[in-house]
Amino acid sequence: IFMISGVGFIFLLTLLENFSVATQIKIYARESTPYVVGYHNTTTIDIQFVAGVYFGTPSTQYLNLIIDTGFVPTLVYGINCDTTDCETVQRYNHTASSTWHSNLTASDGTIPAGSYRGMISEDMINLAQVPIQAQFVEVDSTNWTRLAYSSLHSSGILGLAIPLPGQESFSFMNLLKQQGNDTVKANVISLSYPTRISSAGLLSLGIIDPAQYTGKITWLPLLSMPGYKSPTKWMFQVDDLLINGTSSQLCANSACVAILDTSAAAYRFLSPNLPSVTVQTDCTGQSSLPSFTISASGSDFVIPPSNYVVNYGKSCITNAYPTNQTQQSTDVELKKLFDGPSAYTTAIVLPARFISMYYTVMDWDRQMLGLATAAGAGIIV
Numbered sequence: 001i002f003m004i005s006g007v008g009f010i011f012l013l014t015l016l017e018n019f020s021v022a023t024q025i026k027i028y029a030r031e032s033t034p035y036v037v038g039y040h041n042t043t044t045i046d047i048q049f050v051a052g053v054y055f056g057t058p059s060t061q062y063l064n065l066i067i068d069t070g071f072v073p074t075l076v077y078g079i080n081c082d083t084t085d086c087e088t089v090q091r092y093n094h095t096a097s098s099t100w101h102s103n104l105t106a107s108d109g110t111i112p113a114g115s116y117r118g119m120i121s122e123d124m125i126n127l128a129q130v131p132i133q134a135q136f137v138e139v140d141s142t143n144w145t146r147l148a149y150s151s152l153h154s155s156g157i158l159g160l161a162i163p164l165p166g167q168e169s170f171s172f173m174n175l176l177k178q179q180g181n182d183t184v185k186a187n188v189i190s191l192s193y194p195t196r197i198s199s200a201g202l203l204s205l206g207i208i209d210p211a212q213y214t215g216k217i218t219w220l221p222l223l224s225m226p227g228y229k230s231p232t233k234w235m236f237q238v239d240d241l242l243i244n245g246t247s248s249q250l251c252a253n254s255a256c257v258a259i260l261d262t263s264a265a266a267y268r269f270l271s272p273n274l275p276s277v278t279v280q281t282d283c284t285g286q287s288s289l290p291s292f293t294i295s296a297s298g299s300d301f302v303i304p305p306s307n308y309v310v311n312y313g314k315s316c317i318t319n320a321y322p323t324n325q326t327q328q329s330t331d332v333e334l335k336k337l338f339d340g341p342s343a344y345t346t347a348i349v350l351p352a353r354f355i356s357m358y359y360t361v362m363d364w365d366r367q368m369l370g371l372a373t374a375a376g377a378g379i380i381v
Contacts, residue, residue, distance in 0.1 A: 023183060024209070025128040027051050027067065027201040029194050030154070047310070049193055049262065049352050050154050051203050054126035056097030063090055063155035067191070067203070067352070069234055069362070070261030071111055072163050073170040074125070076156035078118065078138035085142045089155045092138060099124045099133075107137045111157075111263065115143045127158075128205050130183050132176065135169045157263075160189060162222075162232050162364065173364040176205060187364040192374060193355040201356075213359035213372035218299040222367045223257060226336045226343075234260040234362060234369050238348065241269075242293035242300075248274065255345040257337065258294055260360065260369065264351040266319035267292075267308050270334065271346035274322035283316035292320070294348065301371060307357055319353070 027049050048066045055061040055076065063076055077086040079093040094100040102121045109116055118139040125134050139156065163171035176187050184206035192212035194201040202212060222231035238256035241248045250256055250271055269292075289305035308320035337344045361370030 023128045023130060023205040023207055024202050025051050025053075027191070027193060027203050028064075029197045029199075029201075030066075031197055047197075047353055048154075049201065049355075051127075051158060053158060055092050055123055056094075057099040057124050059124065059126045059131070061090075061092055061096065063092060064153075065156050065158035066154045066263070067160060068157045068261075068263040069160045070259075070263045071157060071159045072161045072167045073107075073109075074134070074136040074157060074159045074172070075116060075118070075139050076136060077142075078121075078140060080140050081142075083141045083143075086139075089153055091155065094121060094123065094138065097123050102138070109137070117141045127172070128203065130176070130205055132172065134172065134175055160362065162234065164228075164232055173362070176364075189362045191355050191360045191362070193352065195356050195376060208361055208370075212375055214375055215373050216299075217359075217361065217370045217372040218297050219363075219366075220297050220369045220371065222369060226339065231367055236296060236369055238294055238296050238346075240293075240295040241346065241348065242295065243274075244290045245293065250274075250346045256348070257344050257346075258296070258348040258350055259334075260350045260354070260362075262352040262355065264349045266321055266351055267303065267354070268349040269320070269322040269346070270338075270349070271322060274346075283311070283314075286316055289318075299371070301358060303354070303357070307353055319351070 028051075029047055029049055031047050050064045050066055053063055053065055055063060065074065065076070076092040077089060079091050079095070081091060094102070100121060100123045102119060105120045107118050107120050116137070116139050118137045118141075120135055121138040122133065122135045125132050125136070158172075159170065160172055163174055168174045173187055173189070176184055176189070186206050188206050188208070190202075190204040190208055190212070192201045192204075192209065202209065204212075208217070220236035222233075223235045223237060224230055225232050225235070235257050237254060238251055238258050240251045241256055286305060286309055289309065291305065292303040294301045294303070303320075308318065310317045310319055334347060334349075337347050355374070357374055359372045359374045361368075361372075363370060
């Protein structure tokens with residue numbers, strides 16, 4: 001038995017009627033080697049999640065891509081990639097595909113992990129047996145400042161962010177229903193992440209899988225970033241942020257938001273008024289760390305220390321960072337949250353490990369984010 005809160009019951013039934021394992025692929029956890037994050041000079045570990053995607057015609061080029069809900073274009077290492085990151089992974093070979101097209105337009109860009117250079121290509125991308133003709137960036141070189149991206153041994157990034165104006169041809173969220181024929185009935189992607197490095201989760205296209213969660217789904221309307229008329233991030237209103245069950249008093253007058261960004265290395269609490277969260281490398285003090293609770297649309301989403309502390313061998317690393325947003329936010333888009341008449345006081349960035357606890361439904365058609373307690377939710381080990 002499963003329940004759904006608020007609007008969306010008929011919508012949920014429609015997605016369940018179209019349920020098919022043919023539109024699901026497995027997700028695997030990958031753990032990086034430790035590295036230092038510059039903005040707080042602390043050692044951390046990335047746990048990112050990858051999915052296997054087929055490229056080209058024939059559909060035989062299998063690439064493991066990092067799932068990134070904070071980035072729109074898909075990036076794949078091309079056959080001409082000449083940096084160290086490309087040497088030990090499977091690369092996309094456009095010469096082996098009869099459906100590859102490119103006008104050789106250069107595409108240089110920067111993401112939180114660093115910078116890349118490449119060209120815009122177009123080809124068939126087969127995701128969970130759903131073929132989509134889409135544009136992506138065929139990467140020729142990288143300069144990842146976040147060393148985790150070099151040690152995860154992936155072939156690129158699967159961009160699942162909401163497209164900005166002009167990015168529609170790059171966006172899976174935009175192309176999914178257009179090209180999904182009878183297989184995909186809605187621009188919906190559901191994520192269920194594994195809690196063990198050795199186990200698998202699921203990425204589902206156009207469906208909600210009732211076996212992947214318990215209780216109810218809470219539907220959270222997406223908010224628009226300052227300066228935009230429609231949502232450009234998986235961002236929702238936070239009614240209250242609690243620390244060990246006590247209100248932080250930061251979210252009065254709709255002042256708090258949360259953003260799901262699986263490319264983030266850690267939880268980031270961008271606020272000037274939160275206590276620091278630290279744990280000794282020998283794990284001393286872990287039991288005294290606080291739990292955080294995000295209260296939104298009548299539901300509470302608890303983040304216990306076991307979810308944000310990484311046990312690495314006999315050491316512990318904290319992956320939750322309360323920081324002063326005006327000094328520490330290097331993301332240009334995030335900085336916009338704190339400027340202007342509609343400025344927020346607190347923004348919470350939810351990384352990939354959040355989905356290991358909460359089954360996540362990204363519904364672009366209705367501009368909603370659905371969250372429910374994941375079946376088997378727990379820490380990542």
